[in-house]
Amino acid sequence: MAKTEAEKASDKLEKTAQSKKAQEKLTGLAETLYNQFLQGIVPHITLPSRTKGNIEFSTKDDVWVYGDQETTRSVKTVRGAKTLLKTVHLTELLIKEHLKNNRGSTLREIYYISENWDIAKFHEQAESDHLIEDLEIVTNLHREDFHVRPEEDGAAVFGPLRLREQTRRGEREMHCQEDVGEAGYQIPFNVDNIEFLGHDAKMVIAIETGGMYARLIENGFDEEYNAILVHIKGQPARSTRRIIKRLNTELNIPVVVFTDGDPWSYRIFASIAYGAIKSAHLSEHLVTPKARFVGVQPSDIVDYNLSTDKLTDQDMQALRSELTDPRFNTPYWDKQIKLQIDLKKKAEQQAFAGKGLDYVTKTYLPERLTEMGII
């Protein structure tokens, strides 16, 4: 599977081409605004509205994407005008600093760079993050194409997988069981710098908590069942979702998601399997429609008699909100969520420890995975 020199050269060309494309698209945005001035049209940009009410299921890729509702950002209001000014500043930064000089910044750095932009300064990082997502939508590109990277670490991976990573200091080849420590292999923010070389896996298990990830490694679940374990660390970063998707589509390995049994964890699953509302423009790139939910299911609370906590008011509200979320509009989720509202209880992954440290690897997971037809 190793790449030839010719392939590498073409990779490099492709990268230059991608960078050129990004420059063109960003310049195009600036030109649109410039021409609006010339034509006496009040400068504005139009974006899909990024709300729960405006996501719809794309049958083409089986993922959730933005619908037809649009919002217009124009200079008619002070708010809109300031946002557009910031957009233009950001565009200049991306074109002149990033793409032309082949440099990059993190999301946080961009927020700090705006310190010098006077009235165009961002008030908080969420504002610049949001604007970069807007630029992704307008240009139909990814922030990596603008050389913008996130702060947070990607997931850790542990399992029978061999890969090669293109790092700034050269290529690194490794096996994710043999060449890594107990924490596993730390994936880079740009997952597309990874090349899969080979594997021996029958499944990918994406795990919400570090405790459960470590438990499965300690109990040797990866070896016993040929499983690639992915620690998703709470709400999954884009790179985490991207690697899960690549493992699923490129290597054809089935993916299951194992989280706590509460409404917030179902949203983690949803962002992996269906797409996130905030980044539905990237669904085709990040979402793994074939991913399936192992648990903890509300019905497990009853079936396995797990020790539980009471649902808080916020939990109840989140569950009710999920009942109206189009992504959860399936008979399975409808039944499970309603059951949980009746139970008024939630359970953590660690609740299985109450039945012995081996219970989850010897009993629960084998039973559930058999039920799901994976083993």
Added chain:
Amino acid sequence: MEIAEELAKQQKAISVAEFFEKNRQILGFDSAPRALITCVKEAVDNSLDACEDAGILPDIFVQIKKSGDYYRVIVEDNGPGIVPEEVPRVFAKLLYGSRFHTLRQSRGQQGIGISAAVLYSQLTSGKPTKVISKIAPDRPAYYCELLINTAKNEPEILKSEEVDWERPRGTRVELEMEGSYVRSRRQSVFGSLKSTAIVNPHARLTLVEPEGNVEVFERVTESLPKKAYAIQPHPDGIELGELIKLLRYTDKKKLRVFLKETFSSIGTISAQELCNRAGLDPEELPTAIGHAEATRLLMAFKQIKVKSPPVDCLSPIGEELIKAGLEKEFRLDFIATTVRPVSVYSGNPFLVEVGLGYGGELAKESRLEILRFANRVPLVYQQGACAITHAVESVSWKNYSLGQPTGSGVPVGPAVLLVHIASTNIPFTSESKDAVADMPEILTEIDLGLKEVSRKLRRYLSRQSVLSDRREKEEIIRKILPRIAKKLSDVLEKPEPDIGPVVAKIMGNLLVFRRLEQQNGHLAVRIMVENHSDLVRSFQLHEVLAEEAVAVSPVAKVIPMGDGYDHHWKLSVGPGESTILSYTVHSDGGPKKEPVVEGLEAEIVTGARVI
């Protein structure tokens, strides 16, 4: 002896003094703090009335002193003084006064107030009231100590003598009584004097509090309020019994003369018309008119439209002084005032004045403060029972930009309301003069006054919001748009775009812009005019050229000037519409300056000079 005859022996007249002795709450002496307030208020009212009658700018000194278990109240004025023979009855006989029988606006009406204070003082402290009065600089001052003989309602003079007093004229009264001094709320001597100062901007009031603290409410005007003149009763709302009484005791020999002379606002013509309508002979002797005829006459009164009573029986504060008074006591952003025309209830002329202060340092979330006044006297107690409050509560304030959480009641917002009722006879709900009775005519007038000032407030607020809209747009145009244009030209490395057309659109302006095009040796010029406002814009557009243009469309008027030709068009462009003017000149004969617009304000025009 029959039982009835036995009982008859026990029947006897009750003196008013005895009556009030047992019913002091009627006069406003029902609690210790209130007693002090009422006492000061009665004395100050008398002083203000006396000063105004004499044409003197009032300078009133009030001192409250602790004296053992009691309080000593001293009120001193620079008024005309009272002649020695009258002093005892003015202060120590209830229902004695100069104002009860005249129809004229004054603070005091029945002659109860100050003597009630004397009565309360002698009841609680057992001490006599001490009075000094001086009527001229060259006359000695008269001093006396008084009690009221309650059984007879007559003054008892304990001591009287001539004394030296440093004032050129004036009156000083000193009473000792049970009481309790509070400050820091509106229902206090301080609060009541502060309110008095608001509606008596011509008076200087000085208060020395028990702890020695001195407060001066300085006058804001040197001119006395217009003097109120006594008038005859007005026919509107007069009652049958009153009419019969007037007819029976008149000395006029002819009905038409009686009508003309007895009532205000009735002249020869309306007297004649009244007689015709009532079927009465104008020459008839008034005393000969019987019950049936009087009833017909009363009907006639109701049928004809009599003009309003003359204003000069009343002395309104006036819009300017209401404003000055409010400004003096509150920090405000906006004040609206109104003085309603004179109106009549039950034959009594009255008028309503309203002042509304808004914004400034007033609390945004609390109910607005209502300052109630009747004949320039602040009404402090029983706000809930007062016609003024009732009128305020029944206005739908949400229509006027103030909150009214339950849909009725006193509104919430950063506002203060001042309502003054002036009348020859204020219909109080009780003798303590705390609240004005709900007379329908008065309620209507207050309502109209409130709505007038509220409309002014609403206009002010909507103007403010238009201004802030405009300010917001200006910020976009001044600060943000040029920067966007500059940045875009940086990014694209192109010349900075003209932001004029976009500015015109955002500001809702009239946009004028010119396009030049070289066409085989000629210069074709087009002037586009776009109206982005909501109104039709009519104006003249001038284009000064070195030569006379050809192919001018539409046809322009051309006037030769010293160094060229002024081409001008009369234009009228509807909202959202545009028009195009075009002409052709030699290729080097293009316009040197921007087009000129005549007849519009500069700030609503973009892309042209305005003259």
